[in-house]
Amino acid sequence: MATKLPLSSLFLLLVLLLSAAWMLPKASANPRTCSVELDSAGCTPQDCVARCAAQYSGIGECAHQEYVSSYHCVCLYACL
Numbered sequence: 623m624a625t626k627l628p629l630s631s632l633f634l635l636l637v638l639l640l641s642a643a644w645m646l647p648k649a650s651a652n653p654r655t656c657s658v659e660l661d662s663a664g665c666t667p668q669d670c671v672a673r674c675a676a677q678y679s680g681i682g683e684c685a686h687q688e689y690v691s692s693y694h695c696v697c698l699y700a701c702l
Contacts, residue, residue, distance in 0.1 A: 657697065659696055664692055674699070
């Protein structure tokens with residue numbers, strides 16, 4: 623024969639379980655994104671993309687530096 627718990631005990635148990643589940647660390651589906659400057663003295667888009675893919679398995683982009691007239695190669699990649 624099963625014993626019945628009072629309604630207040632069931633409610634307290636439910637609140638306890640929900641608060642414990644809420645406090646569990648969430649696993650991040652997206653890794654952190656890091657960046658590195660590959661070439662500060664000019665940028666050719668094809669070379670930048672190729673170097674970044676070869677060295678970091680990332681995405682290379684030519685970016686414009688503020689207050690500087692030239693572009694530089696920036697590589698964005700997933701870091702741990």
